[in-house]
Amino acid sequence: MRILLVEDNQALASGLAAILRGSGYAVDLVGDGASAEAAAAAESYDLVILDLNLPEMDGLDVLRSMRARQNRAAVMILTARGAPEERVKGLDLGADDYMIKPFDISEFEARIRVLLRRQAGLRSSIITYGGVTFDLTSRTFSSAGVPLDIPAREVALLELLFLRAGKVVSKEAIIRSLTGFDDDLSPNAIEQYVSRLRRRLGPFALTVRTARGIGYYLEKLAAPE
Numbered sequence: 001m002r003i004l005l006v007e008d009n010q011a012l013a014s015g016l017a018a019i020l021r022g023s024g025y026a027v028d029l030v031g032d033g034a035s036a037e038a039a040a041a042a043e044s045y046d047l048v049i050l051d052l053n054l055p056e057m058d059g060l061d062v063l064r065s066m067r068a069r070q071n072r073a074a075v076m077i078l079t080a081r082g083a084p085e086e087r088v089k090g091l092d093l094g095a096d097d098y099m100i101k102p103f104d105i106s107e108f109e110a111r112i113r114v115l116l117r118r119q120a121g122l123r124s125s126i127i128t129y130g131g132v133t134f135d136l137t138s139r140t141f142s143s144a145g146v147p148l149d150i151p152a153r154e155v156a157l158l159e160l161l162f163l164r165a166g167k168v169v170s171k172e173a174i175i176r177s178l179t180g181f182d183d184d185l186s187p188n189a190i191e192q193y194v195s196r197l198r199r200r201l202g203p204f205a206l207t208v209r210t211a212r213g214i215g216y217y218l219e220k221l222a223a224p225e
Contacts, residue, residue, distance in 0.1 A: 001116055001159070002026040002177050004048045006036040006062070007078070008055055016049070019105065020112075024139055024156050028180045033057025040066050044176050045073045046119055047112065052079040052090070060093060067094040074115040078103070113137055120163045127162055130220040131204035134162045143204045150200060153178065157193050158201075161208060161218040170215035 003020055007013035008031045020027045028043065030036050033054040040048060040062070048066070052059035063075060074096045079086075082100040090098050096118070097111055117125055117136055125136040133142050141148040141158065150158065156178050160169060171187050179185045194208050194216055201207055205221045 001046045001156070002028070002044070002180070003112075004036065004039055004043070004045045004073075005029045006031075006033075006048065006050045006054065006059065008032060008051060008053070016108075019109070023109070024152055024159075026156070026178055026180045031055070033059060033062050036062045037065050040071055040073065041069065044173070046177070047074045047076065047115055049076050049078050049112075050095075052077060052081050052086075060090060063090070063093050063095060074119045076111065076115060078108075122163070127165075129162060129165045129218065130201075130206035132201065132206055134159065148200065150197075154193050154197055154200075157190075158197055161216065165218045168211040168215050168217045172215075174215065 001024075003025050005013060005017055005020070005027055007016065007029070010031070013029055013031065017027045017029050028039060028045075030039055031054075034056040036048075036050065036054070036059075037057060050059045050062060054062070059077065059079065063077070066073070066075070075094065076097040076099060077090045077095045078099050078101065080101045087098045096115055099108065099111060113125065113136060122136070127134045127136070131143050132148070134140075135142070139155065139159065141150060141155070157174065160174060160177050171190055174190055175185050175187070194210075197208050207219055207221055208216050209219045210216055
């Protein structure tokens with residue numbers, strides 16, 4: 001999952017980015033409205049966390065521009081502007097949530113999970129596919145209640161495939177979802193992660209198939225007799 005964090009307070013931005021990255025999200029960080037508008041136009045994000053009081057361009061104008069271009073990323077406004085008319089205006093312009101500073105970090109993280117679950121079209125935070133269960137809240141995988149020991153980068157890849165189970169996900173979409181501005185992830189590295197996931201998922205009636213020249217998809221296997 002890839003998140004654009006738009007916040008001009010450097011200390012707050014760095015703290016929030018560290019929390020989000022610690023949860024396994026790929027995070028791009030910008031500190032002004034013009035950069036936010038450019039990033040949202042150039043890249044594909046699952047979620048944009050948007051301050052309103054920004055240099056160069058107000059956050060509401062960024063939001064207005066995004067929706068005018070039919071950008072469907074979920075948007076959480078995170079701002080000190082808490083007047084009812086401000087909240088109404090933000091939501092009317094297309095924000096999916098509106099959170100006022102100061103805020104509780106646990107609530108902030110919970111709201112992000114709700115937005116990402118909604119963005120993926122999920123009603124529950126628990127998804128079972130084949131012999132594996134994914135908990136979107138804790139971002140962990142398990143089988144028959146036993147947690148699977150999967151490295152963080154592979155967890156991020158498997159999460160992406162789980163949320164689109166049975167559908168092909170292109171290599172380009174995988175790279176965009178797993179990396180931020182400052183990361184470098186090659187198609188060869190993706191192939192290595194996929195190969196490792198196949199070995200891990202084999203005992204649980206799941207595999208990752210290759211759609212040659214396009215990308216990868218998750219597929220159920222016949223359970224061993």
